[in-house]
Amino acid sequence: MSPCWFNPSRVGGILDGVNDRDPSPTVVGMVDPAHPPSKRAPLRWAIGGLVPWLVLAAGQAVWIAFDRRLLWLHLVIAVVTVLGAAISLAVVPLWRYRVHRWELGPQAVYTRTGWLVQERRIAPISRVQTVDTYRGPLDRLFGLTNVTVTTASSAGAVHIAALDVAVADHLVAQLTDIAAIGGEDAT
Amino acid sequence: MSAGDDAERSDEEERRQVSAQTGWQRLSPRMLLVHPVHELIRELPLLIGGLVLGQATGNQSWTVAVLALTAVVGVGRWFTTSYRIDADPESGQVQLRAGLLHRKVLSVPRNRIRSVQTDARLLHRLLGLAILRVSTGQEARAEHGFELNAVRVDEVPRLRAILLTESRQPAETTTTETSAPAASSAVLARWQPSWLRYAPLSLSGLLTIAAAAGLIYQTGAVGPLQHSRLAESALQASQRVGIAATVAVIAAVLLVASVLLAVLRSLLTYGNLVLSRQADVLHLRHGTLRLREHTYDMSRLRGGTLRQPLLVRVFGGAGLDAVMTGVHGAGESSVLLPPCPRSTAESVLTGLVGDPKVVSGPLRGHGRRAAARRWTRALGVPLLIGAVLMAFALTSVVPLWLWTAWVAVTAWCALLAADRIGALGHRVDSDWLVMRAGSWERRRDCLATAGIIGWTVRQSPFQRRAGVATLVAATAAGTKRYPLIDVPEDQAWAVAAKASPWVAESIWALR
Numbered sequence: 001m002s003p004c005w006f007n008p009s010r011v012g013g014i015l016d017g018v019n020d021r022d023p024s025p026t027v028v029g030m031v032d033p034a035h036p037p038s039k040r041a042p043l044r045w046a047i048g049g050l051v052p053w054l055v056l057a058a059g060q061a062v063w064i065a066f067d068r069r070l071l072w073l074h075l076v077i078a079v080v081t082v083l084g085a086a087i088s089l090a091v092v093p094l095w096r097y098r099v100h101r102w103e104l105g106p107q108a109v110y111t112r113t114g115w116l117v118q119e120r121r122i123a124p125i126s127r128v129q130t131v132d133t134y135r136g137p138l139d140r141l142f143g144l145t146n147v148t149v150t151t152a153s154s155a156g157a158v159h160i161a162a163l164d165v166a167v168a169d170h171l172v173a174q175l176t177d178i179a180a181i182g183g184e185d186a187t
Numbered sequence: 188m189s190a191g192d193d194a195e196r197s198d199e200e201e202r203r204q205v206s207a208q209t210g211w212q213r214l215s216p217r218m219l220l221v222h223p224v225h226e227l228i229r230e231l232p233l234l235i236g237g238l239v240l241g242q243a244t245g246n247q248s249w250t251v252a253v254l255a256l257t258a259v260v261g262v263g264r265w266f267t268t269s270y271r272i273d274a275d276p277e278s279g280q281v282q283l284r285a286g287l288l289h290r291k292v293l294s295v296p297r298n299r300i301r302s303v304q305t306d307a308r309l310l311h312r313l314l315g316l317a318i319l320r321v322s323t324g325q326e327a328r329a330e331h332g333f334e335l336n337a338v339r340v341d342e343v344p345r346l347r348a349i350l351l352t353e354s355r356q357p358a359e360t361t362t363t364e365t366s367a368p369a370a371s372s373a374v375l376a377r378w379q380p381s382w383l384r385y386a387p388l389s390l391s392g393l394l395t396i397a398a399a400a401g402l403i404y405q406t407g408a409v410g411p412l413q414h415s416r417l418a419e420s421a422l423q424a425s426q427r428v429g430i431a432a433t434v435a436v437i438a439a440v441l442l443v444a445s446v447l448l449a450v451l452r453s454l455l456t457y458g459n460l461v462l463s464r465q466a467d468v469l470h471l472r473h474g475t476l477r478l479r480e481h482t483y484d485m486s487r488l489r490g491g492t493l494r495q496p497l498l499v500r501v502f503g504g505a506g507l508d509a510v511m512t513g514v515h516g517a518g519e520s521s522v523l524l525p526p527c528p529r530s531t532a533e534s535v536l537t538g539l540v541g542d543p544k545v546v547s548g549p550l551r552g553h554g555r556r557a558a559a560r561r562w563t564r565a566l567g568v569p570l571l572i573g574a575v576l577m578a579f580a581l582t583s584v585v586p587l588w589l590w591t592a593w594v595a596v597t598a599w600c601a602l603l604a605a606d607r608i609g610a611l612g613h614r615v616d617s618d619w620l621v622m623r624a625g626s627w628e629r630r631r632d633c634l635a636t637a638g639i640i641g642w643t644v645r646q647s648p649f650q651r652r653a654g655v656a657t658l659v660a661a662t663a664a665g666t667k668r669y670p671l672i673d674v675p676e677d678q679a680w681a682v683a684a685k686a687s688p689w690v691a692e693s694i695w696a697l698r
Contacts, residue, residue: 027685124689
């Protein structure tokens, strides 16, 4: 499938200036990225996941203190709350820890994220626009940092969650070093 | 920046002196006529209030005062608005100062300008004016957008040439494409009255009616109408002819009105459309009463989308959207061609893309497992409803019309699923990624692979079990996110690698 359309006599095509490339050898798949997040990440995710359920439980406690008519409803909600809390405390963080991976290559940054719905995302470093770090209160408690690498596309931002602070700092330094930020960003 | 109204005069003096040095320019003085009229329309409630107050007090000077105030505000807008364009196209800026009480300065770096549009409503056109809008790679909301309201129409080509000079050859900037686009450049498509036949096939007319009904309802006009003689006589008439006939009549009236409205809207918006190309600039103008013009920088074009909604497709039509950076991907701003004969849309896109195989070539389907997922998704709910109906039928009687409706809905869903399976496919080489999907809203996205700056392979638990994945190409252009659903798992990265050498050459690629 060579690009036979390219005809220099034609004025101004979309891809003018882009040279014909060699057809790349067939790629059959991708190896997963190498590095897991911080060892403390599951703990942070567990506590972060537990908070909404605790709020729900507190609301329920208040409700039951004032109104005890619909006992079956209280029971159903309590069971749902306990199940949800247990899943987000024990299952989700470990599952997430098994899935989450990241790696920085010479040309691209590659991540695997999610638990139920899993995503693998790759972005070329030459097109990186910004490298952001974010530390929420819980992240600070556990000494973690989240790194977001954005490109000119809102659908292409790469999120690397729950890294050790030292690892994240090193990664950000490396990224800003390699990436010619401010160069061509494909807009 | 802030300046009170009282200080306006001295401010004015100062500005005149400054303008000699830095090139601040005013908008067309003809806006002194337009602004007060727009201001009057905007302050209509105030004007009505003045009239009522004048009636009540027997002193019409209130009305005069309100009129004078709005006129002064309108005139003041012209005096307080000015713009300048730095001479240096690389690092210079385009700036706009505006605001009567709240002063604001908008600055746009010249090398960030991606497209220039003009818009002339009726009053502007009568006075030979046009609003000029500049858009950049960033998405701007209406109130933050950079717009010059308004400049003279004969100044537009010059301004446009200056603003887009960064991306154009210096030798070409002097031509005046606005006055005669056909003379100096190649016309790609020209509007035909026959295109109107696709207009009734959209829901735009029905939406207009719904919006109007909502507006009337909100103004409270319905309340008094409910007990009026008109409503009562209508009620009596409907009782005479029966419910079925009434519903049929109302439906027919709605249908005719929505068709008429849709055709009218299409005529007003897209009438006189001319799409032309001059070297590396794409030029689109359309509108019968309100004239709009867009100028696109071809080097920002990353492809195009052929859009074929089901009804339009049945009648052999297609619309064309541009996939471009700096232009909103969805909605009117990216439309290159409204629904028109498919051959027209395809030939225009072929001209832009350069490869007929990209536009109309065969696609690679996504196989049996993707098809199975289409069937389960389309027929899951109808089959469930069917089971429930069965269960009811065992204990009591289910009316025949319910069974008929169920059969019709199920058949419709099955047809949609079959159509979606037929549509699903992709085509990839080192320059173009083509993806097609959908039945009700079918689209064929043609993306230049050079513009793809990220890939995502996404799998839900069901997709993992079926061994398929959603491949998402991220670009800075168009809708930013171009998903290709249910690609066989083992092909997803192959497609990405074929399109983007940086994926194929990455350290993770398995060969």
